[in-house]
Amino acid sequence: xxxxxxxxxxxxxxxxxxxxxxxxxxxxxxxxxxxxxxxxxxxxxxxxxxxxxxxxxxxxxxxxxxxxxxxxxxxxxxxxxxxxxxxxxxxxxxxxxxxxxxxxxxxxxxxxxxxxxxxxxxxxxxxxxxxxxxxxxxxxxxxxxxxxxxxxxxxxxxxxxxxxxxxxxxxxxxxxxxxxxxxxxxxxxxxxxxxxxxxxxxxxxxxxxxxxxxxxxxxxxxxxxxxxxxxxxxxxxxxxxxxxxxxxxxxxxxxxxxxxxxxxxxxxxxxxxxxxxxxxxxxxxxxxxxxxxxxxxxxxxxxxxxxxxxxxxxxxxxxxxxxxxxxxxxxxxxxxxxxxxxxxxxxxxxxxxxxxxxxxxxxxxxxxxxxxxxxxxxxxxxxxxxxxxxxxxxxxxxxxxxxxxxxxxxxxxxxxxxxxxxxxxxxxxxxxxxxxxxxxxxxxxxxxxxxxxxxxxxxxxxxxxxxxxxxxxxxxxxxxxxxxxxxxxxxxxxxxxxxxxxxxxxxxxxxxxxxxxxxxxxxxxxxxxxxxxxxxxxxxxxxxxxxxxxxxxxxxxxxxxxxxxxxxxxxxxxxxxxxxxxxxxxxxxxxxxxxxxxxxxxxxxxxxxxxxxxxxxxxx
Ligand code: ADP
Numbered sequence: 001x002x003x004x005x006x007x008x009x010x011x012x013x014x015x016x017x018x019x020x021x022x023x024x025x026x027x028x029x030x031x032x033x034x035x036x037x038x039x040x041x042x043x044x045x046x047x048x049x050x051x052x053x054x055x056x057x058x059x060x061x062x063x064x065x066x067x068x069x070x071x072x073x074x075x076x077x078x079x080x081x082x083x084x085x086x087x088x089x090x091x092x093x094x095x096x097x098x099x100x101x102x103x104x105x106x107x108x109x110x111x112x113x114x115x116x117x118x119x120x121x122x123x124x125x126x127x128x129x130x131x132x133x134x135x136x137x138x139x140x141x142x143x144x145x146x147x148x149x150x151x152x153x154x155x156x157x158x159x160x161x162x163x164x165x166x167x168x169x170x171x172x173x174x175x176x177x178x179x180x181x182x183x184x185x186x187x188x189x190x191x192x193x194x195x196x197x198x199x200x201x202x203x204x205x206x207x208x209x210x211x212x213x214x215x216x217x218x219x220x221x222x223x224x225x226x227x228x229x230x231x232x233x234x235x236x237x238x239x240x241x242x243x244x245x246x247x248x249x250x251x252x253x254x255x256x257x258x259x260x261x262x263x264x265x266x267x268x269x270x271x272x273x274x275x276x277x278x279x280x281x282x283x284x285x286x287x288x289x290x291x292x293x294x295x296x297x298x299x300x301x302x303x304x305x306x307x308x309x310x311x312x313x314x315x316x317x318x319x320x321x322x323x324x325x326x327x328x329x330x331x332x333x334x335x336x337x338x339x340x341x342x343x344x345x346x347x348x349x350x351x352x353x354x355x356x357x358x359x360x361x362x363x364x365x366x367x368x369x370x371x372x373x374x375x376x377x378x379x380x381x382x383x384x385x386x387x388x389x390x391x392x393x394x395x396x397x398x399x400x401x402x403x404x405x406x407x408x409x410x411x412x413x414x415x416x417x418x419x420x421x422x423x424x425x426x427x428x429x430x431x432x433x434x435x436x437x438x439x440x441x442x443x444x445x446x447x448x449x450x451x452x453x454x455x456x457x458x459x460x461x462x463x464x465x466x467x468x469x470x471x472x473x474x475x476x477x478x479x480x481x482x483x484x485x486x487x488x489x490x491x492x493x494x495x496x497x498x499x500x501x502x503x504x505x506x507x508x509x510x511x512x513x514x515x516x517x518x519x520x521x522x523x524x525x526x527x528x529x530x531x532x533x534x535x536x537x538x539x540x541x542x543x544x545x546x547x548x549x550x551x552x553x554x555x556x557x558x559x560x561x562x563x564x565x566x567x568x569x570x571x572x573x574x575x576x577x578x579x580x581x582x583x584x585x586x587x588x589x590x591x592x593x594x595x596x597x598x599x600x601x602x603x604x605x606x607x608x609x610x611x612x613x614x615x616x617x618x619x620x
Contacts, residue, residue, distance in 0.1 A: 018201045019194070023142030024081045030139045031074050034102075037128050038066040041106075044128075045113040048121040055113075062109055069102045096146045103150040106132055107157035114161055129158060133186050141190035142197060148187065155183045225290060232287035236280050240581050241488055243280065244603035246273045248494030251606045255501075277603065282421045285346075286404070289428045296432055300458040301341040303333050307368065310345055314352050318364055321356060330369035334380055338456040343429050347437070348384060350422040351449045355388035362389030362446070371452050384451040392443035401439065402427040426451075479503050480617060481522060485514040485537065486529040486579065491602070495527060495579070498606055511540030515557070518544070518574070519564035524617060525575040527600075530591065538594040541576050545595035548572055575616045579604065 042063040049055035076095050083091075110129055115121045133154055140147040159179045166173035250270045257263045288294040311327040318325035348366065355364040364386065371381035393401060404424040430437040433453055441447035480503040484495045487509050496505045506521065508514040512535040514526065528537040546553045547562075548569045557565070578591035578599035591599045597616055600608055 014205065015198060015201055018205070019142045019197050021081070022197060022201075023139060024077050026139040026142075028074070028077050028081070030135050031070050031077070034132060034135070035067055035070045037132060038063060038070070041109060041125060041128050044121050044124050045109070048115045049113070059113075062105065066102065066105050069098055069105065073098050073102070096143070096149075099140065099146055100149050100153055103153035106154050111157035111161050114158070116165065129154065130182070133182065137186060137190050137193055141193045144191075144194060147190050151183055151186055151190075155179055159183075229287040229291035229293075232283055236284040236287070237581055239280050240602050241491060243273060243277055245490045245494050247277070247603045247605070248498055252497050279419055282419060282425060285425050286421050289425065289432075294429075294432065296340040296343060298338055298340050298456075300336055300338045302336050303329075303368065304335075306341050306345060307366075310348055310352070311366070313349070314356065314364070314366070317353070317356050321359070322361070323356060323359055324363035325352075325356070326363060326365045328365055328367040330367075332370060333368060333382070334457050336458040337380060337382075338458050339453065340433065343433070344453065347426040347429055347451060348386070350426050351384075351386040351451070354422065355386050355390065355447070355449070359388045359390030359446070364388045378457055379454050380457050381452055381454045384453070385448055386451075387446065387448040389446040392445055393439060393441040393447050394443055395441075398439050398441060402437070478617075480524040480613065482506070483508060483514060483517055483521075483523045483526045485509075485511065485526060485532070485540070487532040488529075491529070491579075495604060495609075498604070498609060511535030511537055511543075514540050515543065515561060515565060519561055519568060522568065523574065525577065525613065527577050527579050528596065530578055530580045530587065537578060537596075538590060541578075541591075541594045541596050544569060544574055544576065548574070577612055577616060 042059045046056055046059055049059075073095070076091065076098065080091060080095060106129060110125060114125060133151060136147065136150055136154075140150055159176050162172045162176035162179060166176060247270065250266055250273060254263065254266045254270065257266050285294065307327060307329070311325070315325045352364060352366055365388075367383075367385045367387070369383050369385075371383040402423050404421065427437050430451060430453070435451060435453040437449070437451050439447055439449045482499055482503050482505050484492055484499070484505060485508045486492045486495065489509075492507045492509070496507055499505045506517055506523075508517050510532040511528075514528065515535075517523075518526070528541060530537040543553045543557070544565075547565050548571065550566075550570055553562075576596045578588075578596045579602060580587055580591065580599055581602040588599050598612060600612055
């Protein structure tokens with residue numbers, strides 16, 4: 001049998017268990033009724049026998065026997081229903097035999113007590129028997145053998161009685177035939193009920209198995225997807241270390257390049273490295289979103305601090321292609337709102353970057369205005385529209401371009417390359433922020449991408465401190481004493497070589513080594529990696545801050561080292577900048593919470609590094 005058939009085949013025993021459970025339920029409901037009918041039947045028989053002592057005694061014995069058998073069956077049912085596993089055969093036999101004894105009891109009663117002359121009594125007794133027989137369809141048909149035996153024992157004595165009576169009155173012959181027909185009718189109905197029960201329970205069980213298989217498959221697919229995303233995240237992280245070297249070393253080589261050709265070659269390497277870094281960041285974002293690990297970092301920001309740097313970048317890119325870039329702001333925009341400005345920046349940069357990429361002449365306009373429909377007070381819906389006069393998008397592609405890896409498939413689009421991840425990431429970020437993103441386009445005339453985001457209004461500057469913003473600035477005027485702490489030799493070299501030209505640089509390969517160096521030298525600033533063996537950057541920073549405040553750190557440090565550190569650090573504040581490859585908000589928060597003054601993400605961008613040194617160096 002093929003495996004798929006095998007897997008969905010319902011085991012017969014399992015089916016029987018389910019049908020039996022239904023039968024037990026029905027029987028439990030009908031047994032008390034049958035007991036009451038037995039009492040009625042005894043009263044009817046006693047009535048037409050004029051309560052003669054012999055008959056009465058026989059009837060009392062019969063009633064006692066019947067009620068005891070019903071009680072026994074009821075107790076048996078409780079046992080069968082509550083049995084934790086499949087009941088032992090003996091109980092099932094007992095269940096069958098006790099039902100048959102009950103049926104025989106009814107049969108004997110009717111055989112010996114059926115009144116011939118009192119028709120009202122006769123009708124009542126026959127009705128009771130018919131009721132008992134019909135009632136067994138629902139309660140006993142789930143047990144086919146028991147059911148057939150039960151009906152035979154119930155109705156055969158009656159049939160026999162009618163046949164015997166037929167010698168006196170032919171009408172009884174007719175009654176005997178009627179009872180036989182009734183017997184067949186009930187048997188047939190019972191069989192049909194059994195077949196219907198079996199097929200619906202089989203279907204139910206098959207469905208349950210299919211649902212379980214489906215759930216397993218979904219779980220397996222999710223696990224595989226998680227693994228893939230984790231792999232992508234790890235891989236992207238690993239790629240950042242060599243990227244750090246490429247970008248850093250190229251920067252150094254560019255500064256020393258002597259010929260225009262050398263300069264051109266190195267500039268190309270630098271640009272390619274930057275665009276590779278953009279792709280890696282996209283993959284990292286995408287894998288984080290897929291793994292459900294991307295968290296938003298809402299904070300108060302002004303619309304202008306979001307849009308001014310964006311507009312500067314886009315103006316330069318547009319000018320390089322001979323295009324006009326316009327930032328069009330509605331007059332009634334709020335000054336300050338709360339949201340994840342870095343992610344909004346990312347989406348807008350992607351939309352406007354695409355607009356410039358896919359436009360060869362004309363203009364690109366970024367308009368920001370309050371959306372028409374404003375929902376809750378205290379919140380504001382902003383509509384960002386990026387309009388271009390470029391190649392446009394075919395109507396059937398307007399939705400699918402937001403799917404992962406999807407690109408418009410005309411050759412003009414392909415000529416521009418790209419990963420097809422930008423819009424998918426933008427769309428996912430938008431949904432995370434509870435917003436909407438969609439596109440309208442006329443092929444050949446241009447496209448407009450609309451983004452609606454609901455942000456919280458902040459009338460006053462928030463008390464939450466914003467993470468330090470690093471503005472590009474000029475080189476620092478004095479020579480600094482710097483300590484670069486990183487367990488990776490390449491990263492250490494890159495940072496050291498970038499800084500050595502203007503500053504005095506020492507290196508350490510973990511937190512403990514850094515503490516050693518700090519105890520021996522006076523530094524203006526420490527660039528501290530986060531994840532390192534022996535002692536990580538967060539621990540080292542916490543220790544430094546505790547010693548500065550005169551506290552005795554919980555972590556054990558050698559006594560001489562502690563003394564040296566206390567002498568050098570007590571009462572002061574050593575500037576510590578985190579250098580982290582993990583660009584997550586959580587990591588950044590951890591760095592600031594540990595007492596670091598700012599953070600830079602790897603690969604180190606020379607401009608940002610210089611800006612950071614400038615911002616965080618105390619004047620002499
Ligand atoms: P990529 O640009 O890296 O290919 P995106 O996800 O950013 O990936 O864009 C997906 C596709 O959507 C693009 O390849 C392009 O076909 C289409 N597209 C996006 N923006 C525009 C636009 N402004 N004009 C024309 N086509 C666009």
